[in-house]
Amino acid sequence: MKKKAKCIFEGNNENDTDLKTVYTELFITEGDMKDVNHEHEILKIDNAFRNKKTQDKPIKCNDIFTELRKNYEEKIVLTKGVAGIGKTVSVQKFILDWAEGNTNQDIDCVFLLPFREINMIKDKEVNLHEFLLKFYPELKNLENAKLYKECKLAFIVDGLDESRLPLNFKSETVDTVEERASVDVLFTSLVKGKLLPSALVWVTSRPAAATQIPPRCVGLFTEVRGFTDQQKEQYFRKRITDETQASRIISHIKTSRSLYIMCHIPVFCWIAVTVLQDILIENNAENITTTLTEMYIHFLLIQMDIKNQKYDEQEETERTEHLQLNRKMILKLAKLAFEQLKKENIVFYEKDLKECGIDVSKDTEFTGMIAEIFKMEDGLYKTKVFCFVHLSVQEFLAAVHVFICYLNKNMQELQFFFDKPKENITLHELLQKAVDKARWSQRGHLDLFLRFLMGISLESSQKLLQGLITHTEDTTESIRQTTEYIKRDQNKYGISDEALVNLFYCLLELKDNSLYEKIQSYLRSDAHPGRDLSSSMCTVLTYILLMSEKVLDEFNPKRFTSPSNYKRLVPAVRGCIKALFDGCGLDEACCETVSSALQSSNSHLRELDLSNNDLQDSGVKLLSDGLKSSHCRLNILSTVAYQCQKCQKCCLFCLHRLCGCNLTAQSCESLSSALQSSNTHLNVLDLSKNDLQDSGVKLLFEGLNSPNSKLEILRFSTCNLTDQSCGSLSSVLQSPNSVLRQLDLSNNDLQDSGVKLLSEGLKSSNCQLEILRFEFQILD
Incomplete structure (x- = not known):
């Protein structure tokens, strides 16, 4: 097994590359089988157009079975990833580390079974032992009873997308290693847990074929995402030993954002290195164009050995x-x-x-x-x-x-x-x-x-x-x-976001930059507020923002399009510092996108306004998952004050944050959890105009009282609060952990007795409150 795994193919059959010398850790996360069969093979930008309910929890390839056994030892691991993303390399790394005695030593035997080889015997009837002998003749010297009854076995079946088996999971099954059946039945029985139920099974596949495995059989579903930006650089520096050359090539690839993003696929990194070492280094070319087509033409020419060769x-x-x-x-x-x-x-x-x-x-x-x-x-x-x-x-x-x-x-x-x-x-x-x-x-x-x-x-x-x-x-x-x-x-009805983005790339391959330049001019200029971009243009605008290394100071969808297209621009929150989406008709699905952006390692978002949207408690729960992420840097869940239509001035009583979002006490529980997270950076929170009631304030208490809370400004205007909430907030003010400096309780049903309760907190030596508002209250 060590011999099988120690080398990887990098373009030369005669001199395969040692895995250890070039291996760079890949980004593997827990995935979701929902709608996986609808995924395009088109390269995506950090999942910008994919709404993910699960957090991007990274998993090391050596921990695949450890994660599975936490909950579902009787089920299998299924790993998806587009072609060339590193699925097979991850499998090889797992096997090599096991074979060398470094990890997973509770497993006695690991069997690697590539589907491209399984296809060779798909029409034969064999039992499990006969099947394995075709791959591992060494097994003939082992005692079968001990091997299958006493040993911990792991089966890694690589490349489900390459299978030419019928994969009928509704067919008969076999229960014993002696029973003969077709290879298809052996495989489905193994996956269903009928054959060797104690064995560990790991199947890899491209997304399009992953749904051939019934979800009920899958205990852990993971996705190989390829290289992060940091891992790309690590790969280039491992692959290119000359540090000066490596830095020069990395710098050049970054000049074309689309090529740099494609480098999240490891094999493309190898192609890019091959081309750029030849053109930038050997031929000392300074100005190489960087369309995808030209990169591959140069790659082909290098391999054909017809460029710059001298023959007498x-x-x-x-x-x-x-x-x-x-x-x-x-x-x-x-x-x-x-x-x-x-x-x-x-x-x-x-x-x-x-x-x-x-x-x-x-x-x-x-x-x-x-x-x-x-x-x-x-x-x-x-x-x-x-x-x-x-x-x-x-x-x-x-x-x-x-x-x-x-x-x-x-x-x-x-x-x-x-x-x-x-x-x-x-x-x-x-x-x-x-x-x-x-x-x-x-x-x-x-x-x-x-x-x-x-x-x-x-x-x-x-x-x-x-x-x-x-x-x-x-x-x-x-x-x-x-x-x-x-x-x-691009303006036709019903075209998917992926297809729109691909058509935009087609224009760039044709060296037509007019659409790109038009979008850039919209982003630079405030001269035409309220312009009505089409749906397709909104998708391309979002994509360009995500593709660009430049971060916008402020993004307001109302500058670009009509209300019907605001949702298309939600992924753009990842490419700006302040996002103003007040009154944009957002819903729970949009909160998934925002939460994913907050969890992204390249998120720049510091200030966010989601006022007057129908987020509901379920949406806030998704947002709180993002707030708890170690990557989240959001400080203010808000924006500048609204302008009053009459006086055209910013009025304090008009401040909105999560105002009017149809939230209840349940949202306070989610936000309380976020405030208790050691990762939170949130220091301004406005929950005004939501029916939180006293129960909501009580649920928020633990978060406000947490030593991790950084919240300085809290607004509860028009939240149906009574004197009971004043008691809870008074306890918060007396806490040594509280950093609250502004508290707004305007327009609630508060009485003198509530103010008296609050005054106890105000007198505390721990109280840091500087501003307290009771506007529109009828107090004695």
């Missing part, structure tokens, strides 16, 4: 032959990439390659640069298994194939994009149909392909690919028509 006259023939062989092989791989992308396959077998003219029996087919982009592994029975080093490489080559088919007028290959047979397809027709095809994809498996196809269509990209394509074409007019089509398409 004697080597010219050899060089020409070398390039021709590489060109032919790349074209075959590009066809394979497209054919398998259409089927949503990321793992291929010999018959798939033969259909594209690739002969796996010839060693020359898989030498040199091919080993850098295309993996060949030995499966069971000496069967070969193939895949590209990363899904994005497959998507890029698929786009290359489609564009070459267009240049060569191979119309048959292009019919995939058209509902009816079409002859003499023009480039702008092809690109527009590709936009439509990608937009209606349920899981976005054509999104990145579409971006690459757009980028390759540019003349500048064609010139870079001259070693691969035979001629170029003037595409200026087609590109103009396509950009106009995309801009119109």
Whole structure:
């Protein structure tokens, strides 16, 4: 097992990389199986458009089974993550640390079972022991009864998305290791806990396939998120030994925020290092453009070994032959990439390659640069298994194939994009149909392909690919028509946020920055308050804010759009210091988004106004989860005073924070918990105009009395309070932990007796109160 896990593939079959030298801890969190089958493979920005009820609780890969056994030892661990995000590397790290005796030593045997190899025996009937022998012949020397009855076993089944089993969880099950059945039944029985119920089971999968496992079988659902910003830098510095070069490359990647964000995928980090070391370091280029397409074109050219290579006259023939062989092989791989992308396959077998003219029996087919982009592994029975080093490489080559088919007028290959047979397809027709095809994809498996196809269509990209394509074409007019089509398409009804963002990226690949610059001008200028941006523009505006390294001092959705679109702008709270969402029609779902932002490691939010929204107690409970996060820096759950319509001046009695949000005493319990957290930074809280009553103040007492509370300003105006609340608040003022300096009890049913109770607190040596308001009270 140590031998299986000690090396990882990084683009070279002959010299795999030692796991320990480059391993960087990945960000793995507890996830939620809800709606996982609807997730796009499109890269997301820190989950900005994903509402998460669970906190981002990090889990180390070595603690996977420890977390499972806290509650659900009889169930399995299911881990999801997009292609190349680090699922398999996490599995290898777990195995290596166990094999070396460092962690999980209560487990006697760990079995790694990749689905790409399980596919080789899917049609056979075997018992569990016979099944394992096919992967681990060493087991034949062990005593079966002791192995399966006395030993603690862990099964790691990697790559559920690569499975070609039917996975019928409603079928029969087997209960003993001696009972024969199909491989499908063995696997489902293991997952359901019928076969070896004491065994630990860990299954990994891409999001699209994760729901093949019934939720009732899953005790712990985790998600590999890839690298955080800090982990990206750690990886680059481990991968590049020269500190000066590492710093230069990190600095350059950060100049393109979209590329920097893509680096949360470890394999993309490797691609970026490969390209930038060649261009920035060896060729000393200072001004390399940083679209995604150009990055991958340079990666391909480096592997083809045709850039800046010097051959003397004697080597010219050899060089020409070398390039021709590489060109032919790349074209075959590009066809394979497209054919398998259409089927949503990321793992291929010999018959798939033969259909594209690739002969796996010839060693020359898989030498040199091919080993850098295309993996060949030995499966069971000496069967070969193939895949590209990363899904994005497959998507890029698929786009290359489609564009070459267009240049060569191979119309048959292009019919995939058209509902009816079409002859003499023009480039702008092809690109527009590709936009439509990608937009209606349920899981976005054509999104990145579409971006690459757009980028390759540019003349500048064609010139870079001259070693691969035979001629170029003037595409200026087609590109103009396509950009106009995309801009119109963005305004169509019913388009998803993911699709909108991808269309925005398509414009950037086409080097059309007009939409980006337009949004930036809106963010910079206050000259046009109340402008009414469309829904799609609001989504793009939010995305640009999240993509930018610049943090806004203040964000007010009313500056940009109409009330119907305010909710679309809620994720923008992550990219500003002060957010003004008073009276914006927000609800509980919006509180999930805000809470997620407060828990984010890159949240800058210090002041937040959620006044006059229908948040209700359930929404405040979600907010309190965010307030308790170690990443939360929110100081004020409020904003500046409202202006009175009559006097147009800021009036103290009009101050609102969580005012009028339909809160009850239950919200006070949630907020009290947040105030007791050692992470809280909240020092201003306004709960005015909510029906909290005396019970609410009583529930808030423990939070106000906590040594962790930093609350200095508290407002209870119009909260249906009586003298009973004065007694509770008097106790708070007498507490040595209280730091309250302002207290507003205006417009409540308070009597002289209530004021008398408060005066006891005011006389305390611990009292720090400076301002006390009783406006609109009829007191003696």
